[in-house]
Protein backbone atom coordinates (compact mmCIF):
# COMPACT_ATOMS: atom_id res chain seq x y z
CA UNK A 1 0.00 0.00 0.00
CA UNK A 2 1.04 3.51 -0.40
CA UNK A 3 -0.04 6.95 0.68
CA UNK A 4 0.68 10.28 -1.01
CA UNK A 5 0.01 13.80 0.27
CA UNK A 6 0.57 17.48 -0.41
CA UNK A 7 1.11 20.07 2.30
CA UNK A 8 1.50 23.85 2.20
CA UNK A 9 3.08 26.22 4.69
CA UNK A 10 5.18 29.05 3.29
CA UNK A 11 6.50 26.57 0.72
CA UNK A 12 4.79 23.65 -0.96
CA UNK A 13 5.50 20.03 -0.23
CA UNK A 14 4.68 16.73 -1.91
CA UNK A 15 5.54 13.24 -0.76
CA UNK A 16 4.55 9.68 -0.16
CA UNK A 17 5.00 6.49 1.82
CA UNK A 18 6.09 3.52 -0.21
CA UNK A 19 4.76 0.37 1.41
CA UNK A 20 5.79 -3.01 0.08
CA UNK A 21 7.17 -6.33 1.28
CA UNK A 22 10.41 -6.05 -0.70
CA UNK A 23 12.42 -3.35 -2.28
CA UNK A 24 14.01 -2.90 -5.67
CA UNK A 25 17.27 -0.98 -5.72
CA UNK A 26 15.61 2.45 -5.72
CA UNK A 27 17.74 5.59 -5.53
CA UNK A 28 17.17 9.32 -5.36
CA UNK A 29 17.64 10.21 -9.01
CA UNK A 30 18.06 13.53 -10.80
CA UNK A 31 17.21 13.61 -14.50
CA UNK A 32 18.91 16.61 -16.17
CA UNK A 33 17.30 18.54 -19.04
CA UNK A 34 19.49 17.19 -21.83
CA UNK A 35 19.42 13.49 -21.12
CA UNK A 36 17.43 11.86 -23.88
CA UNK A 37 14.47 9.89 -22.57
CA UNK A 38 13.76 7.13 -25.07
CA UNK A 39 10.03 6.61 -25.58
CA UNK A 40 8.46 3.40 -26.84
CA UNK A 41 5.85 4.89 -29.18
CA UNK A 42 6.20 8.67 -28.97
CA UNK A 43 9.23 10.54 -30.18
CA UNK A 44 12.20 10.41 -27.79
CA UNK A 45 12.30 13.38 -25.43
CA UNK A 46 15.68 14.96 -26.20
CA UNK A 47 15.07 18.03 -24.07
CA UNK A 48 12.67 18.29 -21.20
CA UNK A 49 12.33 19.73 -17.75
CA UNK A 50 14.70 18.42 -15.12
CA UNK A 51 13.28 16.36 -12.26
CA UNK A 52 14.22 14.71 -8.98
CA UNK A 53 12.60 11.72 -7.38
CA UNK A 54 12.82 8.11 -6.31
CA UNK A 55 13.56 5.75 -9.15
CA UNK A 56 14.72 2.28 -9.95
CA UNK A 57 17.31 2.88 -12.66
CA UNK A 58 17.53 0.08 -15.23
CA UNK A 59 20.11 0.37 -18.03
CA UNK A 60 20.23 4.13 -17.50
CA UNK A 61 16.44 4.50 -17.68
CA UNK A 62 14.86 6.03 -14.54
CA UNK A 63 11.70 4.17 -13.55
CA UNK A 64 10.27 6.85 -11.29
CA UNK A 65 7.95 5.95 -8.40
CA UNK A 66 7.48 9.65 -7.57
CA UNK A 67 9.17 12.85 -8.73
CA UNK A 68 9.06 16.65 -8.78
CA UNK A 69 10.23 18.73 -11.74
CA UNK A 70 12.06 22.06 -11.74
CA UNK A 71 8.73 23.93 -11.87
CA UNK A 72 7.32 22.10 -8.88
CA UNK A 73 4.97 19.81 -10.77
CA UNK A 74 4.94 16.57 -8.77
CA UNK A 75 3.63 13.09 -9.32
CA UNK A 76 3.50 9.75 -7.53
CA UNK A 77 2.43 6.29 -8.72
CA UNK A 78 0.38 4.19 -6.32
CA UNK A 79 -0.81 0.60 -6.65
CA UNK A 80 -4.24 0.20 -8.21
CA UNK A 81 -4.57 -3.57 -8.73
CA UNK A 82 -7.64 -4.91 -10.47
CA UNK A 83 -8.74 -1.45 -11.57
CA UNK A 84 -5.87 -0.06 -13.62
CA UNK A 85 -6.36 -0.81 -17.30
CA UNK A 86 -3.65 -0.20 -19.87
CA UNK A 87 -5.07 -0.13 -23.38
CA UNK A 88 -3.64 -1.35 -26.68
CA UNK A 89 -1.72 1.24 -28.69
CA UNK A 90 -4.24 3.46 -30.44
CA UNK A 91 -3.62 5.46 -33.63
CA UNK A 92 -3.97 9.21 -33.30
CA UNK A 93 -3.41 9.16 -29.54
CA UNK A 94 -0.30 9.96 -27.54
CA UNK A 95 0.58 6.42 -26.54
CA UNK A 96 2.52 6.44 -23.31
CA UNK A 97 3.49 3.26 -21.43
CA UNK A 98 2.64 3.19 -17.74
CA UNK A 99 6.33 3.42 -16.76
CA UNK A 100 6.68 6.52 -18.97
CA UNK A 101 3.76 8.53 -17.58
CA UNK A 102 5.72 10.45 -14.91
CA UNK A 103 8.56 11.24 -17.34
CA UNK A 104 6.13 12.29 -20.09
CA UNK A 105 4.10 14.69 -17.96
CA UNK A 106 6.82 16.09 -15.69
CA UNK A 107 9.19 16.39 -18.65
CA UNK A 108 6.83 18.67 -20.57
CA UNK A 109 4.46 20.41 -18.18
CA UNK A 110 4.89 23.12 -15.59
CA UNK A 111 1.45 22.97 -14.04
CA UNK A 112 -1.51 20.66 -13.56
CA UNK A 113 -3.39 22.78 -16.12
CA UNK A 114 -0.72 22.05 -18.73
CA UNK A 115 -0.74 18.39 -17.77
CA UNK A 116 -4.52 18.23 -18.21
CA UNK A 117 -4.07 19.33 -21.84
CA UNK A 118 -1.46 16.64 -22.43
CA UNK A 119 -3.63 14.03 -20.75
CA UNK A 120 -6.56 14.81 -23.05
CA UNK A 121 -4.90 13.02 -25.93
CA UNK A 122 -3.01 10.47 -23.85
CA UNK A 123 -3.56 6.72 -23.96
CA UNK A 124 -1.75 4.75 -21.26
CA UNK A 125 -0.79 1.76 -23.33
CA UNK A 126 -0.04 -1.82 -22.40
CA UNK A 127 3.65 -1.94 -23.33
CA UNK A 128 5.86 -3.53 -20.66
CA UNK A 129 9.30 -2.25 -19.70
CA UNK A 130 10.82 -5.74 -19.92
CA UNK A 131 9.74 -9.35 -19.37
CA UNK A 132 11.32 -9.14 -15.89
CA UNK A 133 9.47 -5.91 -15.10
CA UNK A 134 5.87 -6.31 -16.24
CA UNK A 135 3.55 -3.32 -15.94
CA UNK A 136 2.48 -2.39 -12.41
CA UNK A 137 -1.20 -1.52 -12.01
CA UNK A 138 -1.02 2.13 -10.96
CA UNK A 139 -2.99 5.32 -10.51
CA UNK A 140 -1.23 8.63 -9.96
CA UNK A 141 -1.53 11.72 -7.82
CA UNK A 142 -0.37 14.87 -9.61
CA UNK A 143 0.01 18.29 -8.01
CA UNK A 144 1.44 21.75 -8.48
CA UNK A 145 1.46 24.57 -5.93
CA UNK A 146 -2.26 25.30 -6.37
CA UNK A 147 -3.98 22.19 -7.54
CA UNK A 148 -4.07 18.45 -6.98
CA UNK A 149 -5.63 15.79 -9.21
CA UNK A 150 -5.75 12.02 -9.47
CA UNK A 151 -5.19 10.24 -12.77
CA UNK A 152 -6.89 6.86 -13.24
CA UNK A 153 -7.22 4.76 -16.36
CA UNK A 154 -9.75 1.97 -15.92
CA UNK A 155 -11.80 -0.08 -18.40
CA UNK A 156 -14.13 2.90 -18.67
CA UNK A 157 -11.36 5.22 -19.82
CA UNK A 158 -8.82 7.77 -18.62
CA UNK A 159 -10.09 10.18 -15.99
CA UNK A 160 -8.68 13.15 -14.12
CA UNK A 161 -10.35 13.69 -10.76
CA UNK A 162 -10.07 17.01 -8.97
CA UNK A 163 -8.60 16.15 -5.55
CA UNK A 164 -9.46 18.85 -3.01
CA UNK A 165 -8.07 16.77 -0.12
CA UNK A 166 -4.59 16.43 -1.58
CA UNK A 167 -4.08 12.86 -0.35
CA UNK A 168 -4.27 9.51 -2.11
CA UNK A 169 -3.94 5.82 -1.27
CA UNK A 170 -4.76 2.65 -3.22
CA UNK A 171 -7.93 0.80 -4.21
CA UNK A 172 -10.71 1.36 -4.98
CA UNK A 173 -11.18 4.32 -7.30
CA UNK A 174 -10.81 7.94 -6.14
CA UNK A 175 -14.56 8.66 -6.17
CA UNK A 176 -15.08 5.88 -3.62
CA UNK A 177 -12.60 7.50 -1.22
CA UNK A 178 -14.45 10.83 -1.46
CA UNK A 179 -17.80 9.15 -0.83
CA UNK A 180 -16.36 7.23 2.11
CA UNK A 181 -14.83 10.41 3.57
CA UNK A 182 -18.32 11.76 4.16
CA UNK A 183 -18.81 9.09 6.85
CA UNK A 184 -16.27 11.01 8.92
CA UNK A 185 -17.39 14.59 8.33
CA UNK A 186 -18.18 14.98 12.04
CA UNK A 187 -14.77 14.10 13.43
CA UNK A 188 -12.71 16.93 14.80
CA UNK A 189 -9.48 17.83 16.51
CA UNK A 190 -11.54 19.72 19.10
CA UNK A 191 -13.03 18.08 22.20
CA UNK A 192 -16.08 15.90 21.62
CA UNK A 193 -19.59 17.33 21.68
CA UNK A 194 -22.42 15.45 23.33
CA UNK A 195 -25.07 15.68 20.64
CA UNK A 196 -26.73 12.41 21.48
CA UNK A 197 -28.06 13.25 24.96
CA UNK A 198 -27.16 16.81 25.87
CA UNK A 199 -29.55 16.58 28.86
CA UNK A 200 -27.34 13.88 30.40
CA UNK A 201 -23.81 14.76 31.33
CA UNK A 202 -21.31 12.38 29.73
CA UNK A 203 -17.86 12.57 31.19
CA UNK A 204 -15.24 13.43 28.61
CA UNK A 205 -12.68 11.18 30.25
CA UNK A 206 -9.89 11.74 27.74
CA UNK A 207 -8.45 14.30 25.38
CA UNK A 208 -8.84 13.64 21.67
CA UNK A 209 -12.42 12.41 21.85
CA UNK A 210 -13.59 14.70 19.04
CA UNK A 211 -11.76 12.40 16.66
CA UNK A 212 -13.36 9.23 18.00
CA UNK A 213 -14.08 6.82 15.16
CA UNK A 214 -11.17 7.73 12.94
CA UNK A 215 -9.98 4.37 11.61
CA UNK A 216 -6.52 3.16 12.53
CA UNK A 217 -6.16 0.03 10.43
CA UNK A 218 -3.93 -0.21 7.39
CA UNK A 219 -6.52 -0.73 4.67
CA UNK A 220 -6.40 1.70 1.80
CA UNK A 221 -9.80 3.27 2.57
CA UNK A 222 -8.87 3.71 6.25
CA UNK A 223 -5.50 5.24 5.49
CA UNK A 224 -7.20 7.74 3.19
CA UNK A 225 -9.43 8.91 6.04
CA UNK A 226 -6.67 8.91 8.65
CA UNK A 227 -4.17 10.85 6.57
CA UNK A 228 -6.87 13.31 5.43
CA UNK A 229 -7.83 13.94 9.07
CA UNK A 230 -4.19 14.42 10.09
CA UNK A 231 -3.40 16.72 7.18
CA UNK A 232 -6.54 18.84 7.52
CA UNK A 233 -5.91 19.41 11.23
CA UNK A 234 -2.19 19.99 10.87
CA UNK A 235 -0.67 23.01 12.55
CA UNK A 236 2.87 23.86 11.56
CA UNK A 237 5.34 26.71 11.66
CA UNK A 238 6.30 28.00 8.24
CA UNK A 239 10.05 27.36 8.32
CA UNK A 240 11.64 24.52 6.35
CA UNK A 241 12.52 22.43 9.38
CA UNK A 242 9.09 22.75 10.99
CA UNK A 243 7.31 22.13 7.69
CA UNK A 244 9.14 18.97 6.74
CA UNK A 245 8.90 17.67 10.31
CA UNK A 246 5.14 18.14 10.20
CA UNK A 247 4.96 16.56 6.76
CA UNK A 248 6.73 13.40 7.96
CA UNK A 249 4.34 13.31 10.94
CA UNK A 250 1.38 13.39 8.53
CA UNK A 251 2.80 10.45 6.61
CA UNK A 252 3.71 8.80 9.91
CA UNK A 253 0.02 8.67 10.80
CA UNK A 254 -0.40 5.92 8.17
CA UNK A 255 3.01 4.27 8.20
CA UNK A 256 3.20 0.49 8.31
CA UNK A 257 5.09 -1.25 11.08
CA UNK A 258 6.48 -4.60 10.01
CA UNK A 259 4.19 -7.40 11.15
CA UNK A 260 0.83 -5.64 11.08
CA UNK A 261 0.11 -6.46 7.44
CA UNK A 262 1.10 -10.06 6.74
CA UNK A 263 1.06 -11.53 3.26
CA UNK A 264 1.78 -15.19 3.94
CA UNK A 265 4.98 -17.19 3.79
CA UNK A 266 7.55 -17.00 0.99
CA UNK A 267 9.22 -20.10 -0.49
CA UNK A 268 11.70 -20.21 2.43
CA UNK A 269 8.89 -20.22 4.97
CA UNK A 270 9.54 -16.63 6.09
CA UNK A 271 6.50 -14.51 6.86
CA UNK A 272 6.18 -11.73 4.27
CA UNK A 273 5.12 -8.37 5.67
CA UNK A 274 4.32 -5.12 4.00
CA UNK A 275 6.10 -2.17 5.64
CA UNK A 276 6.96 1.43 4.91
CA UNK A 277 10.18 1.17 2.92
CA UNK A 278 10.62 4.92 2.60
CA UNK A 279 8.76 8.17 3.20
CA UNK A 280 9.54 11.17 1.04
CA UNK A 281 8.88 14.88 1.25
CA UNK A 282 9.86 17.08 -1.66
CA UNK A 283 9.98 20.85 -1.37
CA UNK A 284 8.32 21.66 -4.70
CA UNK A 285 9.56 25.25 -4.69
CA UNK A 286 13.20 24.50 -3.96
CA UNK A 287 13.61 21.11 -5.66
CA UNK A 288 14.88 19.45 -2.49
CA UNK A 289 13.96 15.79 -2.00
CA UNK A 290 13.97 14.62 1.61
CA UNK A 291 13.43 11.05 2.73
CA UNK A 292 13.57 8.65 5.64
CA UNK A 293 13.64 4.84 5.43
CA UNK A 294 12.20 2.13 7.66
CA UNK A 295 15.39 1.91 9.69
CA UNK A 296 16.73 5.41 9.21
CA UNK A 297 14.66 8.02 10.97
CA UNK A 298 17.18 10.73 10.20
CA UNK A 299 16.05 12.90 7.31
CA UNK A 300 18.37 12.87 4.29
CA UNK A 301 18.05 15.63 1.68
CA UNK A 302 19.12 15.98 -1.95
CA UNK A 303 18.94 19.36 -3.73
CA UNK A 304 18.44 19.01 -7.48
CA UNK A 305 19.90 22.47 -8.04
CA UNK A 306 23.21 21.28 -6.63
CA UNK A 307 23.60 18.94 -9.60
CA UNK A 308 24.22 19.90 -13.24
CA UNK A 309 20.68 20.33 -14.54
CA UNK A 310 21.95 21.05 -18.06
CA UNK A 311 23.93 17.83 -18.21
CA UNK A 312 23.20 14.56 -19.97
CA UNK A 313 23.89 12.08 -17.17
CA UNK A 314 21.67 10.94 -14.33
CA UNK A 315 22.85 11.80 -10.84
CA UNK A 316 21.95 9.00 -8.42
CA UNK A 317 22.22 8.83 -4.66
CA UNK A 318 22.16 5.52 -2.81
CA UNK A 319 19.66 5.54 0.03
CA UNK A 320 21.09 5.88 3.51
CA UNK A 321 19.23 2.97 5.05
CA UNK A 322 20.85 2.24 8.42
CA UNK A 323 19.68 3.91 11.62
CA UNK A 324 21.75 7.03 12.39
CA UNK A 325 22.14 7.16 16.15
CA UNK A 326 23.83 10.07 17.82
CA UNK A 327 25.41 8.62 20.97
CA UNK A 328 25.70 11.13 23.80
CA UNK A 329 28.44 9.42 25.78
Ligand SMILES: C[C@H](CCC(=O)NCCS(=O)(=O)O)[C@H]1CC[C@H]2[C@@H]3CC[C@@H]4C[C@H](O)CC[C@]4(C)[C@H]3C[C@H](O)[C@]12C
Nearest residue numbers: 001002019056063065077078079099133134135136170
Ligand atom coordinates in the same frame (compact mmCIF):
# COMPACT_ATOMS: atom_id res chain seq x y z
C1 LIG B 1 4.77 -1.26 -5.45
C2 LIG B 1 4.72 0.25 -5.57
C3 LIG B 1 3.40 0.74 -5.02
C4 LIG B 1 3.32 0.47 -3.56
C5 LIG B 1 1.96 0.01 -3.20
O1 LIG B 1 0.99 0.69 -3.42
N1 LIG B 1 1.92 -1.21 -2.63
C6 LIG B 1 0.68 -1.73 -2.05
C7 LIG B 1 0.17 -2.99 -2.65
S1 LIG B 1 -1.56 -2.99 -2.51
O2 LIG B 1 -2.14 -1.89 -3.26
O3 LIG B 1 -1.89 -2.89 -1.08
O4 LIG B 1 -2.00 -4.26 -3.07
C8 LIG B 1 4.88 0.73 -7.02
C9 LIG B 1 4.84 2.25 -7.10
C10 LIG B 1 5.69 2.63 -8.33
C11 LIG B 1 6.04 1.28 -8.95
C12 LIG B 1 7.26 1.22 -9.89
C13 LIG B 1 7.06 2.21 -11.04
C14 LIG B 1 8.22 2.11 -12.06
C15 LIG B 1 8.37 0.70 -12.61
C16 LIG B 1 7.24 0.34 -13.54
C17 LIG B 1 7.47 -1.03 -14.19
O5 LIG B 1 6.41 -1.31 -15.05
C18 LIG B 1 7.55 -2.08 -13.10
C19 LIG B 1 8.63 -1.77 -12.09
C20 LIG B 1 8.54 -0.35 -11.48
C21 LIG B 1 9.92 -0.11 -10.82
C22 LIG B 1 7.39 -0.21 -10.46
C23 LIG B 1 7.51 -1.21 -9.27
C24 LIG B 1 6.36 -1.07 -8.26
O6 LIG B 1 5.16 -1.52 -8.81
C25 LIG B 1 6.18 0.38 -7.74
C26 LIG B 1 7.42 0.67 -6.88
